[in-house]
Amino acid sequence: MGNKLQEKTFIITGGTSGMGKATALLFAQEGAQLIISGRNTRRGKDTEQEINDLGAKAVFVQGDVRDFSHNQELVHTALQYFGKLDGLQSHAGMLGLGSITELEPSLWQETFAVNVDAVFYLLKFAIPELLKQKTASVVVNSSIAAFKTFPNHPAYCASKAALLALAKQAAVEYGPTIRINTICPGPVDTPFIHDSAAAFPDPAKAVENAGNNTLLQRLGQPEDVAKLCLFLASEDASWITGATFTIDGGVMAKG
Numbered sequence: 001m002g003n004k005l006q007e008k009t010f011i012i013t014g015g016t017s018g019m020g021k022a023t024a025l026l027f028a029q030e031g032a033q034l035i036i037s038g039r040n041t042r043r044g045k046d047t048e049q050e051i052n053d054l055g056a057k058a059v060f061v062q063g064d065v066r067d068f069s070h071n072q073e074l075v076h077t078a079l080q081y082f083g084k085l086d087g088l089q090s091h092a093g094m095l096g097l098g099s100i101t102e103l104e105p106s107l108w109q110e111t112f113a114v115n116v117d118a119v120f121y122l123l124k125f126a127i128p129e130l131l132k133q134k135t136a137s138v139v140v141n142s143s144i145a146a147f148k149t150f151p152n153h154p155a156y157c158a159s160k161a162a163l164l165a166l167a168k169q170a171a172v173e174y175g176p177t178i179r180i181n182t183i184c185p186g187p188v189d190t191p192f193i194h195d196s197a198a199a200f201p202d203p204a205k206a207v208e209n210a211g212n213n214t215l216l217q218r219l220g221q222p223e224d225v226a227k228l229c230l231f232l233a234s235e236d237a238s239w240i241t242g243a244t245f246t247i248d249g250g251v252m253a254k255g
């Protein structure tokens with residue numbers, strides 16, 4: 001156990017799986033107290049239990065990030081249990097697959113609702129509380145899809161690009177108290193990448209290729225990304241804000 005986030009309170013969306021869950025577990029090991037958001041109650045309760053077993057404190061709040069009221073409840077729960085809020089980790093996301101000509105407008109809207117609107121809602125409720133602290137930090141999980149296209153991912157690429165602008169705008173408006181940064185992962189071994197691979201003719205091959213095509217010859221692990229999130233959330237990153245970090249095994253360097 002470390003103390004990089006000792007008694008700091010964080011809300012983690014997408015905390016029931018993949019990178020959000022790995023981040024929650026790592027933050028707990030560093031002394032953080034956590035509010036975990038997700039729709040799946042079983043996975044949420046399991047995560048809460050795993051964190052409590054580490055001797056840390058977590059509260060799972062079930063809900064859909066598209067709901068304005070869920071984001072409000074996350075902030076209220078942080079204040080109710082821990083009396084303050086020191087940071088956000090926004091990991092919830094969805095793919096909304098389909099080419100522009102095939103994609104139903106409702107799926108486009110849903111993708112933006114989860115990937116972009118929800119981050120706006122959470123920032124909207126959380127910022128007044130974050131500003132009460134001496135320092136606070138926000139990490140928004142975007143994707144290399146903000147820079148690089150993937151077949152049948154127009155809603156995903158566009159929504160992830162929107163997050164970069166939203167986070168940068170917020171960093172300018174709410175500094176110096178709140179540091180706000182974006183991470184852009186490449187292929188990471190979570191259920192999400194297998195769903196994403198469904199957009200390719202041979203999904204299993206697409207996942208295998210995604211790992212092999214990195215400079216480091218493997219898929220990222222959720223824990224690789226959690227370590228970057230910890231760095232950005234901690235005082236080690238006290239002079240970093242408004243920045244975007246690719247963590248992709250070198251995919252973007254390859255072009």
Ligand SMILES: NC(=O)c1ccc[n+]([C@@H]2O[C@H](COP(=O)([O-])OP(=O)(O)OC[C@H]3O[C@@H](n4cnc5c(N)ncnc54)[C@H](OP(=O)(O)O)[C@@H]3O)[C@@H](O)[C@H]2O)c1
Pocket residue numbers: 013014015016017018019020037038039040041043063064065066091092093094114141142143144184185186187188189190191192193
């Ligand atoms: N894996 C990759 O290769 C990759 C690469 C770049 C970026 N990303 C981004 O990384 C983030 C985390 O994804 P992951 O790879 O860790 O995938 P994951 O394991 O499938 O996790 C996705 C998380 O998002 C939550 N979520 C999705 N829709 C939600 C909604 N409407 N309301 C509340 N929670 C919702 C899920 O919780 P419930 O199921 O409990 O609702 C789950 O905890 C996403 O934003 C994704 O776009 C992933």
